[in-house]
Amino acid sequence: MKQIATIYGINGPIVYVKGKTTFQMSEMVYVGNSKLVGEIISLNNDMTTIQVYEETSGMKPGEPVYSTGEQMSVKLGPGILNNIFDGIERPLKTIEEQVGQYITKTVQVEPLDTERKWPVHVTVQVGQEVMGGTIIAEVQETKTIVHKSMIPPHIEGKVVEVVPDGEYTITEPIVKVKQLDDTIIDIPLAQKWPIRIPRPVRRRHEGSVPLITGQRIIDTLFPITKGGTAAIPGGFGTGKTMMQHQIAKYSDADIIVYIGCGERGNEMTEVLEDFSELEDPKSGNSLMERTVLIANTSNMPVAAREASIYTGITLAEYYRDMGYDVAIMADSTSRWAEALRELSGRLEEMPAEEGFPAYLASRLATFYERAGLMQNLNETEGSVSVIGAVSPQGGDFSEPVTQNTKRFVRCFWGLDRGLANERHYPAVSWLNSYSLYVDDLSPWYRDHVSPDFINNRRQIMEILHQESSLMDIVKLIGSDVLPDDQKLTIEIARVIRLGYLQQDAFHQEDTNVPLAKQAKMMEVILHLYRQCRELISMGMPMSLLLESPIFSKIVTIKYDVRNDQLELLDQYIEEIDQFYNHIMATNA
Template sequence: MTAKSQIYAISGPIIKIAGPTEFSMQEMVYVGDDQLIGEIIGITDEETTIQVYEETAGLTPGEWVYGTDLPMKVQLGPGLLNNIYDGIERPLKEIEKQSGYFIKRGVNVKSLNTDKKWPIKMKVSVGEHVRGGSIIAEVDETAAITHKVMVPPNTIGEVIEVVPDGDYSIEDPLIKIKQFDGTITPIKAYQEWPIRTPRPVAERYESNIPLLTGQRIIDSVFPIAKGGTAAIPGGFGTGKTTMQHQIAKYADADIIVYIGCGERGNEMTEVLEDFSKLIDPRTNAPLMERTVLIANTSNMPVAAREASIYTGLTIAEYYRDMGYDVAIMADSTSRWAEALRELSGRLEEMPAEEGFPAYLASRIATFYERAGFMHNLNNSEGSVSIIGAVSPQGGDFSEPVTQNTKRFVRCFWGLDSNLAHSRHYPAVSWMNSYSQYVNDLSDWYNKNISEDFVANRAEMVALLHEEDQLMEVVKLIGSDVLPDHQKLVLQTAKVLRLGFLQQSSFHNIDAAVPMKKQAKMLEVILYLHHRAKSLVQWGMPMTYIAKSPIFNHVINMKFDVENDDDEKFQEYFDEIDAFYEKAMEENG
């Protein structure tokens, strides 16, 4: 610890020191006799402002604040996976051992286990030149993930000493580097990084590979790319958390970082219990083996809630630098914005719309900007995809957090309370949602799925939008007045809604569906539509066509066809052809 000064004012998590100080902006400090963790957020020649990440009850003016000359940072190394942290990267399991079920103020727990020995395999030798991002060793962090020990950014030089393969703690030096200025720098199995500073990369790529989730409403209708951004806004009970669970479990991401930001304690408990029970479909091992959970409930200090977002981002970027695809689930960014609002009020800043600070938009932009598909410093490729849940009060999508989020994300999966109440899950509204990645991903779909897929998707969306327009007429004067070709649109849209868009998260086949099966399902539904449309054009009444059991059979296709049984779809094409030929014979 370096400089120290005395507290003169306390307002919740905001602490002020009078007069000029030796502290620097964004410096981490220890506040009061209990050594509460804080961060410098404002400096003038008259006062210094600190936000404290712990409960300040009992703190009094006159207590000392101690500086560290270091920014607010996190430890990054083996042991992050299969762990649960609070908003400032304190492991909750270790805190429980020290202080029981309630977190005591000033509890000092190391983020990573410094005593555990890891089996480390060295990847460099004496005489090699290394630089920031270079992989010097590997360790099997879990059964699912190999942790790659890297040289910290902004470090470059010649390896002059290397330990042999063996078991080492994260505090043991693995190599020593002689930098160009002659400095000898030991490199350990972990590094530290400021949470508010993005980790450097060599290049940002275009996002043109989809992040497949197994959810048809996402993969086929509103896709997200690896390194992309998405928002899931929805009112209470519309299924935001369940949707994030499904994505976390089935998405083709290597690492999951789940940030519980300001959610109710009982909901966060449910998340922690659910994640500990989830089985990874890839390895049949617990999903936690490739997951980091950050839990910051609504009764925890709001300053730590604000920091939890950046803590999760930094951890995600660290694994991205190893060449992994990382998906961040932030639940919810609305609670984070509310923390910003409360801190802004304590700082007596001029409020903007609905009391949120004027810099709300820039903070949201900074958060989502750290997503991307990157060429890393070590020439590997990795991505950070951010999926943020938004909880607008009363389901009002016109409120500031939702509107500002829409400006900076390219996927918007708006949840509809009417769909949720009718038990249509995922309750993503196909009228209010969008994805701007469709054109970017079209080449990938053409090469890996089908050359017809993008056109089929466009036709499906057009049918659903036409149905929405027709339903306005039906509500006024009924469906009997519609011509047969429009009745067919309603019939096909029903098949799309029930047989394609609706998906059961508890069904062993339908919970997650591979992309090729999704494309085949859509192809079958549209083939049925085209055949029925031909019959209508020949003058066949829609009342006759709608009586056929083929429509219900196609709806149940999602349960009847195994995920790896592509040949089964030929039976549906043959059955549709048989239906068409029979109808032509009977009405010829």
């Protein structure tokens, strides 16, 4: 690290250096006497522009700028999981130990603990040909996850020396590799990677396996694949954060990367406390054992907010390369877009719609397109699924961030203010939401859940859309004028809404529902619909059917039948048949 230039001008987090320099585009630099972390974002013969990721108050023209010769990167190695970082991968726990609850400008800490010794099992031998992605060692990073240290991409050669199994730090050489040009390079447990460059893969696969979340409205109506992308737009108080918490807790992803981008500090505190206390349903250990948190709260420097999602997705790609399925929760991309807008204004760029920069769409695409189900360089398969919350002002889905996000995601889980006000959670609107993965997942649902799963889903959606049309009539002239078959549609839709789509996050059986139970619940509801429809076709009035408690009983299936007692659902089908036979017998 050496001084190359001095500061010419300062505009918030934007710093200018006058004259020609030897800086490189996207190079990480240290700015000022306090050596604040920055990144080169613009270069020409006359002026260099630096984006600083820390508070620049008190900085003056004439202070030095130091070159590192490296791009803005994160360190990848054991110690990432069960940790909480800021937007540029500084561990907040370590910072708190050094300077207290508030990050000071002069604090400089290593991203990962360089003194801790990890138990290492070496998986390569002397003489073995290796290349980028080859797994050289395994470390039990947490009780839940085995960390697989790899040869960095773009390195290829032959192993000439290995250490015996034992305890080593992340900086000690584990193997020595003789490259094709005969140079010998040391490979430790940790490596660096630029956050704005996707990690290379062998090939991208089409998603064909669902990311099972345990949330019925997602898994059944609007599913997402492993390696898929989804957006959760909604106004304040509609449940975006809670929905992401539920997916993070109960989805069948191996690793969770939770990015708190511009959210309130108390929300991130709640996430950290909840995840630490929550038992992982997979292993019985703490959920933090397979989680990493990126926290860039609303009171932190705005420039680091812009970098935080790239930091998070780079960590996710690293674990994907080990063969894990990773799910990213970005909360929220609107705050990230607002950081883009503020920085763009500081740079005096021409604004586009609502003041956002003209490159908003391309930046969103760059983020979401790093998701996918991949065949890695080491022939393993892993995935990165990206679920981004969007916070449109006033719940207006026509604003630029929501509209541009829709262009790049294949799942849209739109949250409805009316449902939230009715305490119907998850408040996902079945009329405004969609999933383009349904056709891709149909073979999987048919082979692994039920041959009738997709057809039952289609019928559920048809009933809900029919109810929406009928309710427009009911609001005008009342329900009494409707024929009985339409009254039945409204009643069954009520059963679907209350008994199936509405889910209680605080109920032991209802907070996380396996797919097998979801499929069986659909069968019970649709069996009731078919039997009642047949009765009505034979002239039985809807008022007679409503005298039975069967409709209310089906609504409470989600509470009354435990997730491990699915055989009890067959009794409900028998009870519906008894109800049908009773009506037929008493009205013969």
